[in-house]
Amino acid sequence: MRYSAFNLIRHGLGNPLGWGPAWKPASLKPSYDAIIIGGGGHGLASAYYLAKNHGIRRVAVLERGWIGGGNTGRNTTIVRSNYFFGESARLYDHALKLYEGLSEDLNYNIMLSQRGVINIAHSEHEMELMTRSVNAMLLNGIDVELLDRKQLLAEVPLANDAPDARFPLHGGFVQRRGGVARHDAVAWGYARAASQLGVDIIQNCEVTGFIRDQNRITGLETTHGRVSAGVFGLAVAGHSSVMAAKAGFDLPLQSYALQAMVSEPLKPILHNVVMSGRTHAYVSQSDKGELVFGAGLDLYPSYAQRGNLPTAQEIIAGLLEIFPAFRRLKMLRQWAGIVDVCWDYSPIIGPAPVDGLYLNCGWGTGGFKAIPAGGWLLAHLLAHGKHDPLSAPFDLTRFQTGALIDEAAGAGIAH
Amino acid sequence: MTATRLAHGGNIDRQKPITFTWNGRVMTGFAGDTVASALLANGVRIIGRSFKYHRPRGIMAAGADEPNALVDLTHGVRHEPNARATTVLLEDGMQISVIQGWPNVDWDIFGVLDLFHRFLPAGFYYKSFFKPNWGFYENAIRRMAGLGRAKTSADRRKFDARVDHCDVLIIGGGMAGICAARAAISAGLNTILVEDRPHLGGRLNWCGRVIDGMPADQWAQQIASDLNCRVLTNAVAFGYYDHNLIGVMETVQTSDPDCGDARLWQIRARHVVLATGAFERPLLFADNDRPGVMLADAALCYVRHYGVLVGDRIVIATNNDSGYESAIGLAQAGAEVTVVDIRPIAGGIQQRAEMVGVRVLPSARVIKAIGRTAVTAVDIRTNRGSHIRIDADILASSGGWSPAVHLFSQSGGKLRWDDGTLTFVPDQSPQAVRVIGAANGTFDPAASMSEAIAAINAIAPEKVSWSLPALSQTEKSVAIEALWQDPDIIGRQWVDFQNDVTFKDIALAASENYVSVEHLKRYTTLGMATDQGKTSNVIGLAIMAQLTGREIPAVGTTTFRPPFVPVSLGAMAGSRFGPLHSPLHQLPAHQSHQKLGAEFREYGGWWRPAFYPRNSEDAFATIQREAKAVRAGVGLLDASSLGKIAVRGKDAAEFLNLIYYNELAKLKTGRLRYCFLLRETGVVYDDGVVARLADDHYLLSPSSSHTKGVLDQLELWHQTEYPSMQVSFHNLTSAYATISIAGPQSRTLLARMESGIDLSDQALPHMSLTHGTMMGHKVQLARVSFTGERAYELTMPAGQGRTFWEHLMNLGQDLGITPIGIESLSLLRAEKGYILIGTDTDGLTLPVDLGMAGPLTAKKVDFVGKRSLLTPDAMRPDRRQLIGLRPTDDQFVPAVGSHAILQVDGTRRSIGWITSSAFSPHLNHTICLAMIEGGRGLVEANAHVTIFDRGKTTTARAVEACFFDQQGVRLNG
Amino acid sequence: MLIIPCPWCGPRAEQEFHFAGEPKARPVPAEQVSDQTWAHYLYHRSNEKGAHRELWSHAHGCGRWFVMERDTHTHQILSTKAPA
Numbered sequence A: 001m002r003y004s005a006f007n008l009i010r011h012g013l014g015n016p017l018g019w020g021p022a023w024k025p026a027s028l029k030p031s032y033d034a035i036i037i038g039g040g041g042h043g044l045a046s047a048y049y050l051a052k053n054h055g056i057r058r059v060a061v062l063e064r065g066w067i068g069g070g071n072t073g074r075n076t077t078i079v080r081s082n083y084f085f086g087e088s089a090r091l092y093d094h095a096l097k098l099y100e101g102l103s104e105d106l107n108y109n110i111m112l113s114q115r116g117v118i119n120i121a122h123s124e125h126e127m128e129l130m131t132r133s134v135n136a137m138l139l140n141g142i143d144v145e146l147l148d149r150k151q152l153l154a155e156v157p158l159a160n161d162a163p164d165a166r167f168p169l170h171g172g173f174v175q176r177r178g179g180v181a182r183h184d185a186v187a188w189g190y191a192r193a194a195s196q197l198g199v200d201i202i203q204n205c206e207v208t209g210f211i212r213d214q215n216r217i218t219g220l221e222t223t224h225g226r227v228s229a230g231v232f233g234l235a236v237a238g239h240s241s242v243m244a245a246k247a248g249f250d251l252p253l254q255s256y257a258l259q260a261m262v263s264e265p266l267k268p269i270l271h272n273v274v275m276s277g278r279t280h281a282y283v284s285q286s287d288k289g290e291l292v293f294g295a296g297l298d299l300y301p302s303y304a305q306r307g308n309l310p311t312a313q314e315i316i317a318g319l320l321e322i323f324p325a326f327r328r329l330k331m332l333r334q335w336a337g338i339v340d341v342c343w344d345y346s347p348i349i350g351p352a353p354v355d356g357l358y359l360n361c362g363w364g365t366g367g368f369k370a371i372p373a374g375g376w377l378l379a380h381l382l383a384h385g386k387h388d389p390l391s392a393p394f395d396l397t398r399f400q401t402g403a404l405i406d407e408a409a410g411a412g413i414a415h
Numbered sequence B: 001m002t003a004t005r006l007a008h009g010g011n012i013d014r015q016k017p018i019t020f021t022w023n024g025r026v027m028t029g030f031a032g033d034t035v036a037s038a039l040l041a042n043g044v045r046i047i048g049r050s051f052k053y054h055r056p057r058g059i060m061a062a063g064a065d066e067p068n069a070l071v072d073l074t075h076g077v078r079h080e081p082n083a084r085a086t087t088v089l090l091e092d093g094m095q096i097s098v099i100q101g102w103p104n105v106d107w108d109i110f111g112v113l114d115l116f117h118r119f120l121p122a123g124f125y126y127k128s129f130f131k132p133n134w135g136f137y138e139n140a141i142r143r144m145a146g147l148g149r150a151k152t153s154a155d156r157r158k159f160d161a162r163v164d165h166c167d168v169l170i171i172g173g174g175m176a177g178i179c180a181a182r183a184a185i186s187a188g189l190n191t192i193l194v195e196d197r198p199h200l201g202g203r204l205n206w207c208g209r210v211i212d213g214m215p216a217d218q219w220a221q222q223i224a225s226d227l228n229c230r231v232l233t234n235a236v237a238f239g240y241y242d243h244n245l246i247g248v249m250e251t252v253q254t255s256d257p258d259c260g261d262a263r264l265w266q267i268r269a270r271h272v273v274l275a276t277g278a279f280e281r282p283l284l285f286a287d288n289d290r291p292g293v294m295l296a297d298a299a300l301c302y303v304r305h306y307g308v309l310v311g312d313r314i315v316i317a318t319n320n321d322s323g324y325e326s327a328i329g330l331a332q333a334g335a336e337v338t339v340v341d342i343r344p345i346a347g348g349i350q351q352r353a354e355m356v357g358v359r360v361l362p363s364a365r366v367i368k369a370i371g372r373t374a375v376t377a378v379d380i381r382t383n384r385g386s387h388i389r390i391d392a393d394i395l396a397s398s399g400g401w402s403p404a405v406h407l408f409s410q411s412g413g414k415l416r417w418d419d420g421t422l423t424f425v426p427d428q429s430p431q432a433v434r435v436i437g438a439a440n441g442t443f444d445p446a447a448s449m450s451e452a453i454a455a456i457n458a459i460a461p462e463k464v465s466w467s468l469p470a471l472s473q474t475e476k477s478v479a480i481e482a483l484w485q486d487p488d489i490i491g492r493q494w495v496d497f498q499n500d501v502t503f504k505d506i507a508l509a510a511s512e513n514y515v516s517v518e519h520l521k522r523y524t525t526l527g528m529a530t531d532q533g534k535t536s537n538v539i540g541l542a543i544m545a546q547l548t549g550r551e552i553p554a555v556g557t558t559t560f561r562p563p564f565v566p567v568s569l570g571a572m573a574g575s576r577f578g579p580l581h582s583p584l585h586q587l588p589a590h591q592s593h594q595k596l597g598a599e600f601r602e603y604g605g606w607w608r609p610a611f612y613p614r615n616s617e618d619a620f621a622t623i624q625r626e627a628k629a630v631r632a633g634v635g636l637l638d639a640s641s642l643g644k645i646a647v648r649g650k651d652a653a654e655f656l657n658l659i660y661y662n663e664l665a666k667l668k669t670g671r672l673r674y675c676f677l678l679r680e681t682g683v684v685y686d687d688g689v690v691a692r693l694a695d696d697h698y699l700l701s702p703s704s705s706h707t708k709g710v711l712d713q714l715e716l717w718h719q720t721e722y723p724s725m726q727v728s729f730h731n732l733t734s735a736y737a738t739i740s741i742a743g744p745q746s747r748t749l750l751a752r753m754e755s756g757i758d759l760s761d762q763a764l765p766h767m768s769l770t771h772g773t774m775m776g777h778k779v780q781l782a783r784v785s786f787t788g789e790r791a792y793e794l795t796m797p798a799g800q801g802r803t804f805w806e807h808l809m810n811l812g813q814d815l816g817i818t819p820i821g822i823e824s825l826s827l828l829r830a831e832k833g834y835i836l837i838g839t840d841t842d843g844l845t846l847p848v849d850l851g852m853a854g855p856l857t858a859k860k861v862d863f864v865g866k867r868s869l870l871t872p873d874a875m876r877p878d879r880r881q882l883i884g885l886r887p888t889d890d891q892f893v894p895a896v897g898s899h900a901i902l903q904v905d906g907t908r909r910s911i912g913w914i915t916s917s918a919f920s921p922h923l924n925h926t927i928c929l930a931m932i933e934g935g936r937g938l939v940e941a942n943a944h945v946t947i948f949d950r951g952k953t954t955t956a957r958a959v960e961a962c963f964f965d966q967q968g969v970r971l972n973g
Numbered sequence C: 001m002l003i004i005p006c007p008w009c010g011p012r013a014e015q016e017f018h019f020a021g022e023p024k025a026r027p028v029p030a031e032q033v034s035d036q037t038w039a040h041y042l043y044h045r046s047n048e049k050g051a052h053r054e055l056w057s058h059a060h061g062c063g064r065w066f067v068m069e070r071d072t073h074t075h076q077i078l079s080t081k082a083p084a
């Protein structure tokens, strides 16, 4: 049943429960052409593009819990492509372009809200680094604008401009195509579209081991039994190292808890997505009216999906320093996701050290914005066994050659 | 009919009237009232409009579980856009108003939305609004959404915070909690008791029980009055964190406009006892959200605790015995009460209820609330199946109790479904926590007291020496009977009131395969409102189970996330605001710089003079003047923030040689060397001058912002990789002040200090150091230069920094001595091509990129980072390299951050960027430093590059990264 | 917030400490190891879910580094000891 305003009215008048399942309940078959481990955004998008772009429809997505229940359903939903290096810019802009057509493509409103993403510079030095970044982006075809102090204040009137502000305002830059999208809708939209193309989405199915023939993965042990397939994609974010260990290799990743919080819902008070690299604080206001904010990682590795108090305080203090009006507000919810932080803060996309297995991981704190591209590229790898040019630089071998893609290092800008 | 304030009874002080306003109308309450009880007493029925359908809503609960009664509250400087009326204590002068409803709450024009509810089912927005795109509709939808309106002015109040610890932290001061506290004290435990209401006692304050022969509320007050432990009231434990750290938010009543209204406590407890009670669940029936529909226990609380009788004719729908307790209390206060019990028989309490005139309809169900803006009647299906309508102004319900397991769940605890009480109860937790009383699903008072004693006995080294009080006899009870949703009821039935989630929405989610708890919550928004589903979660789960033919536990349990109730952001951050957010270091001679009119800026955590403007000079002119003064005469720079790390020990030389990029073992005593410290990845982490003071004694000067980091590196390598080496490190940075004296006249100035130090070039050549006495203090004098001029670094005890600075300034008057800030220093060093780490380098820069390749080939030891300089990428010939650029228009200063570009196949490609850029007053042209791919080749070819800055292009010539005095004549004298 | 038992100072609050990663044996002589071995030393981590060996320093205390075994799932601390 297609989603449209017309059908909403029809069902409103007729059978309100007649929409049918968003994605079909499915049970595990003995074999598939391709299996994707992990039903987050990246896993679901991979399945969708496998079916759609490559015509491979005997595909299963195996999800340990509930689809979208990992980081995809826990993130602060910022999408942007304002990256420094060409490799990253091309990757994330590919994602953003796909996002721009995604609601129509999936026939599911993912609520892409291009409200603009603004980064604040708090010193002359930060302004210089931003100029460097802005020019890099412009040269890479990413539309961004540098803002001086006045322009910044016009965009973000609530930013702390007091004479004793700990972090004075010097300016900033904006990517107007950046913004937020509805995280659950991205997962569900891909699931629904993939399911319509024949993909089996199997929930509560944990992959517990790999079945190998020499150096090749040929099947999986799961809580629903054994299953075999031609190729496998691994898209389990924070649990990538755990799965890699089961397949006999390790990765340049460390898993950390990343916290986020929301305030109580408010009438519109903040238009853009605002980030301050200095405090690491970033904030946007959701359609529901909640201020959604976060900052840096918790300080040590964790697989516990909850944040700790000192980091929460640090995050809040950073936010309030930039937005002193928000000191009157209340925190409604605090949570954390386990993010797979790669050494150079760039993702790993490419073949694993064992045959038949392809990786999509290392998105760390910023992989929501990349979901369409991550899925697109993993699907390409699964279908062809080799890289799309966009994903080649993100191959695991970069750690041996030394050709890291370290955005923070290059541009001095926080993720 | 509306509620009435009774002439007596309740925990309010009728001698202390309190004046407040509701939507501008002046009203009166009493000390002890909450905003909600005062509004009810003043006859307010519609307190707001619902989020989605704008339906009129009234007060439903009497505590933190209230979903409807969110109000805008202004009190002096305090403002809360979404205050929960049931938990805010009324204070004189409060201005309270509705947050939703236009033109007003009684006549809300958006109420028409309710007529379209069929077209707005759960998640309707996922199915529409994407043509042409979401942005087209979004702003209109946003304006409709949101709750309160936040103030936009800065809030500058101070929030303080407390830290505490104890043997046992008891959370919840109801019967179980105070018994536990009393027991813990008797067992000699260091105890803290936390209660979110202003009084201890919890439900004892309105349950009407008798304990030790006295009314329960009096008994509670008596116990409370001699609890010999720390008791925090008005304080809510909101978060259970690792290793038994509990976050508690205390409400602070203050008239001080500078003082925040909340205070964060972080309490670390050896043991935590949760006595957090339970929340009553409502029953579902059609239009169960009408003003006048409320929780049965809330109605009882209002009458007994606040002396407010919520209505005259009250119907109580129930599936368990506790509905009768409310009925009794309300009937005793004069209301005409009918209990509609789904069960054929109730416990012994039924008789007691009937004795006070309560009418009981057994095996009957409420099926619908009648009335639009207020309940006027109730439709009931009787035991015979016939439908009757009873006039009523209040329809209260009791659907059983859900233990407040939120904190337990946050502790990492697992929950277990209990079929007897139809609730989730605590099971195991990895932390040292025990749960007692209603929070544990133990609703019997005697049993819950015993649980309190047992919990303390289990953790106390001494036995509890307090005997339980005598409880009044309670009747035999009859078990609760499950009633989640009656399939025969037609009409809209609300589950989550604040978010407007109805039974139909859950049914829709079920039919669309959003069947897990998490999907249900997210798809329908059930439980995601500011009450966090305290009244709705379990019902929602149960309905999903019912609809999908599963057991309730199979649907899953929700994960409870902090905070238990919304908490003040200002208080969470505490004192970390403004200058205290992350305090800056000040220089020892800070006041001298202030006197000189310095403009301060932050540099790497230090608050340092950027420059010293004179009169009306602008920044550019000041910097140019200061720079010129150095090259012409002498300038003084406060360099005290520069790191000073002493490295001593037999193996100091060998150790440093392993750590630093440059050769240090062969450095002669009394000499200095400019060095890089790499990360193991080969990247230049820091640069600085290293001095050898003796065979076994070095002094490092890392850059100001890296001192701590360098020290950490040294300790790490020593303690983990080279522990057998005899070497130690001391951070002396704050013990000394350092003044840099630069310029051709620097030696003349120093000579006037009468130290007896031989300042001749033979005795003290460039890159050497010596010690002596000046002004009666031991000093170190190093000849080292950041400007390319003859320069000295004079180091003295920190306490003398100011005296030395001012003395030198006086001595140099006739030499044109000029204080200089970081900005002119930055210009002077750029003229020489001296790099600034983090400005000219980034997190990818290798030493070879900066033209320092020597040590890599010359140094044999396996120093930190060496191997990484041998990877294919590190040896690429086209790496970015530091070079100079001279713009063709030599008066034009390109922005730092401009790129150099190549045209490849009609597209522009960046080959690097400008890292430093300034107009040189000495050369009278612009100078730039840049990191450019294959830069040194371009310099050799004398090539031109195109400079790109935000669409504009200019050209520049690639030159050596040293513009001034390339032979170093001035440096060496 | 963790309570960390420093081997020298006893139990102290997490904020006094600094996490510094998994301890990794440095391959020596570094110049002779392959790019792959070096990359593994620099970047690859076991990133254990469960008992995890990690290097910490008591930065705002005694300043010493130690190896801690910690359950990364429950945050329970299993042991601390001086680096080998």
Ligand SMILES: Cc1cc2nc3c(=O)[nH]c(=O)nc-3n(C[C@H](O)[C@H](O)[C@H](O)COP(=O)(O)OP(=O)(O)OC[C@H]3O[C@@H](n4cnc5c(N)ncnc54)[C@H](O)[C@@H]3O)c2cc1C
Binding pocket: A037, A038, A039, A040, A041, A042, A043, A062, A063, A064, A065, A066, A067, A068, A069, A070, A071, A072, A073, A074, A075, A076, A077, A078, A079, A205, A206, A207, A208, A235, A236, A237, A238, A239, A243, A258, A259, A260, A294, A335, A336, A337, A338, A339, A360, A363, A364, A365, A366, A367, A368, A369, A370
């Ligand atoms: C608080 C927070 C804020 C963030 N903010 C942003 C942001 O603003 N913008 C942005 O771009 N990114 C953000 N991110 C990052 C972003 O959420 C992630 O990078 C992205 O969602 C990763 O998607 P994924 O599909 O790879 O992982 P996930 O969504 O985590 O999916 C992985 C799935 O694998 C499943 N799985 C794991 N092990 C197994 C197994 N053995 N068998 C089967 N299934 C398994 C998991 O259950 C999970 O559902 C944020 C992250 C967090 C935690």
Ligand SMILES: [Zn+2]
Binding pocket: C006, C007, C008, C009, C010, C058, C061, C062, C063, C064
């Ligand atoms: Zn210690």
